[in-house]
Amino acid sequence: MKRRVVIEETVGETRAAVYEGRKLVELHLDRWSDFRKPRIGEQWTGQVVAIDASIGGLWIALGSGPNGLLSFKGQRDLPRLTEGERVDVIVAKEAIAEKGPVLRHVAEASREKPGVVTALSLRERLDRRFPELAYEDAPVGIFDTATERQLAIPGGGSITIERTQALIAVDVDKGGSKTVMDCSVGAAKLILSQLRLRGLGGLIAIDFPNLRQSKQRSTLIRLMEEMAETDPASIRIAPFSRFGVVEMTRGQDGPSIDAMLNDRFGEPTVETRAIRALRQLEREAKITAGAKMTLSVDQPVWVWLEDAPFDWRAPMTERLGARFTVELGDSVQVKGDR
Structure with missing residues (x-):
């Protein structure tokens, strides 16, 4: 199977999106603040x-x-x-x-x-995970929406993913889907793809709509098992419980994208917001070449940038030149002045 990786190195982090054919299957993230963290394979x-x-x-x-x-x-x-x-x-x-x-x-x-x-870089770890990867250096913007709690099911309905300390809970809502079976099949495909994409693992409990026929339940479990075969992680799926819940486990060799980007309530951490602000500054500065840039940030981001666990000013200056300043404001925004 042909795989390619779109990779982006910015001040504060390296993002990578893995594609199998045209399908996005995995997201990987390295934070500069984790430079001393033991990584898989090291x-x-x-x-x-x-x-x-x-x-x-x-x-x-x-x-x-x-x-x-x-x-x-x-x-x-x-x-x-x-x-x-x-x-x-x-x-x-x-x-x-x-x-x-x-x-x-x-x-x-x-x-x-x-x-x-x-030590291994993100590229080196990906090379060990997948043979014969093709790399493309380009922006990887999907991280900004990759951890949404609620996602629409193609054909109708939605799923809601809740990350707790004990397990991953997934609720399936039939919504406007034609039948319960159609909704369940669509939800199963979406759930398994999202688990791999985000690197979510451990115990996962899925509350499907009420499938009353045992034949339908068995068909859905077989379908999930077939889809799980394409995932590099080890997956085990249990039959429907008496209350219509499917329990499964997915092997996890590192923190999920959700855990790296968000707090336990699903909101972006201050570090995530700060790195996004730096990313926005660099993007806007490249669009308006030569302009003096001002990055305005709110109090939490300002404090984090002032006491960051790595030096971001020197590499940002190397990329943009000494034409940017950071000021305290009410929100995050970038202004250019020629």
């Missing part, structure tokens, strides 16, 4: 901080972020390690929320202190 030197027999594994300090878990299970060549020892590991699963990364053993320690041994 090699790190860690130090054993605890041996936990109750979970059958070791807690490993990596020198950045929460401690990672190195399980005894499936580690054939794992040496007998003691607290304080150093060891090289590969990140098999990135930290998600409060849970640290999942690790697998590689070799004896190659560094004197915990830290990254082999």
